[in-house]
Amino acid sequence: MAGALFVMYAAVSLRLHQHMLTSSYDLGIFQQVVRSYAEGHLPVSEVKGQDFPVLGDHFSPILALVAPFYRVWQRAETLLAVQAALLAVSVVPLALWARRALGSLAGAAIGACYGLSWGIASAVGYDFHEVAFAAPLLALSLTALGNGRLTAAACWALPLLLVKEDLGLTVLVIGLVIARRGNRRLGTLTAVAGLAGTALALFVVLPAFNPGGSFAYWSLLQDPAAGGQGAAEGSAGGLLDVLHQGTIGLLTPLPKVTTFVLVLAPTLFLAMRSPLLWVALPTLVWRFASSNSLHWGTSFHYSLVLMPIVFAAFVDALVRRGTSGRGLRRYLAGSAAITLVILPSFPLFQLAQPETWRTDSRITVARRLIAMIPDGVTVQASDHLVPQLADRTSVGLYGSPGSRPDPQWIMVDTEVPDEQRGWPGQPLSVEAEQQSLTANLGNGYDLVALQDGYMLLHRRTTTRGSYQPPTTP
Structure with a gap:
């Protein structure tokens, strides 16, 4: 299954690149970052600005792992192939967990529904992004957490600190779930490491490298006009305004509700019965609190990190309920039906369209x-x-x-x-x-x-x- 998904992901993203439908933001930027690492120096991007130090934009040193592959094949296609491999690998722990706990049919169905999910499809259809590394790490961490292997869960979660600065808050929540499941010392240490990692990135590393001397994206949580092209008229005025409005602020306007529903729909909303779903909270909060309306919807790569979380919560909820037999088959059929209904609206469906295989x-x-x-x-x-x-x-x-x-x-x-x-x-x-x-x-x-x-x-x-x-x- 992972092999078949790799071929699908790679075919979509490589064909989009061949059609010149990839962009400077973000494939051009990440290619310059990886090229910098491959040439042996800290990453810079001419797209962001003349000799712009990218470690002052986002904290993603894990991208250095792509450099050896890029030295072998110095093309944008290398990044797209690496992303396809990372996303395909992330299906393995979730499918194996479902197979062990619920049977072969569940393993196949949940693996396929996750692999074809709209959040992954959106990421595959839009360039390359560092959060591709988060998908297998989250799948491995949450699978271990769901099976009571708490030390393994913490070990797989901690590298998220090197993927992007906001994922330290995700590590924090994983630590809290570990503590709740019985290992308070390990959970506390993991939570502290997550919080400290995000604080260090936001207040020390990023300001040190950024020419402006601060984290460049604070404005998106403060000023609705800072969203640039994505700023919506009448949008929430950043994090303080959203917190003042409470749940209404987080779930208005309508695109936020649509995204929230679509995130949970493939699991028939059963994921809400698992404490693992709390791990999605930091990502949902920063996205819905942003004044940039592009963060609210289902396009681009923003929902990628949510997919392994909600499907891990789906498996956990099914196991907790002791679901089996006809009841289990109904849940699996429902998940598959929703996945297939949503699929044509997202980039993986381009594989079935003749124009994808024509060259202008x-x-x-x-x-x-x-x-x-x-x-x-x-x-x-x-x-x-x-x-x-x-x-x-x-x-x-x-x-x-x-x-x-x-x-x-x-x-x-x-x-x-x-x-x-x-x-x-x-x-x-x-x-x-x-x-x-x-x-x-x-x-x-x-x-x-x-x-x-x-x-x-x-x-x-x-x-x-x-x-x-x-x-x-």
């Missing part, structure tokens, strides 16, 4: 123009072109104020519609982009190629004859 002629043109850019040069490019160049150039986002000025090459897709533009991936409107390109052409850049809306520019050098533009296609 514009993509062929784009790849030919990208091949004209030499290795090792500085580039500014459109959002979806950045991941195609991050393996062999120093590439930033065209039009971003933080990008390296006067790059040697510029490649822009001028046919990105206005409704797809905005912070952070496409910082310029169509009109502003046209004005900027006109200014480039009048200020030291030659037009190398213009075809199918792709525009390739090269900066003139002071050495006469050092570069001869090829014939425009």
Whole structure:
């Protein structure tokens, strides 16, 4: 099952990358991070800004584990394949737990429902993210916790501190559940380690590396206008406002309720009967307290860490109820039915769509123009072109104020519609982009190629004859 899921996940994400539907935020950023580790220095990202230290943005040193694979194959596809493997592996402990405790049918059904769940599908369909490491760690930790192996549960949980700064709070809750299950000393130590890890990351490490001297995302819990493109009119005014409103603040507006229902629906809401579900609380609180409406919904990768938690709680609840026979089969059938009903709305269903396997002629043109850019040069490019160049150039986002000025090459897709533009991936409107390109052409850049809306520019050098533009296609 893990092998089949790996093939599915990899096929979706690799095909999206081949269609140039991956983006600078976030595949481009993470590729630059992993490339930095592979080259033996602390991670920087030109997409975030000129020589921007990424350890000042999010605390995810676990990404260094991808560097050896990247040294073997220095492509964005390496990150996507690693993510597919991590997510596929996470099905194993949950399916084995269900099989041991509830029988072979339960193991197969719960493993398949988890592997095809919408939270995993959303993550697979949107670039690469560090939280892919959290999926197997949470599955292993919660499986151990559900089987009374409390030391193993703590040991699998602690590496979450290296995945992302907020997951220390998840470790904290796992520690509290361990304490409640009988090992108070171990549970207390785990909880303290989780809290201390998050505090150290938020108040020491991230401010030390961040050029602004503080954690960059506090504003999302304080100011509704700080959500950028994702800030919704009438949104909650950050964490204090949400806490003041109580449960109403956490579950309004409607997208929050929709997400909460969809998280629990594949388990027929039975996960709510397990104390393991408390482990999902930190992630749900920070997401629903954020003033960025993108955090509230079902898109992107934000629900990935919730999937192993709710399915572990599902297995735990079934075991606690002593469910067997016809009753167990009804729960499994219900879970499978809901999973299959939801599946077509999320990226895994693209495998069944013919257009997924066709190649647009514009993509062929784009790849030919990208091949004209030499290795090792500085580039500014459109959002979806950045991941195609991050393996062999120093590439930033065209039009971003933080990008390296006067790059040697510029490649822009001028046919990105206005409704797809905005912070952070496409910082310029169509009109502003046209004005900027006109200014480039009048200020030291030659037009190398213009075809199918792709525009390739090269900066003139002071050495006469050092570069001869090829014939425009």
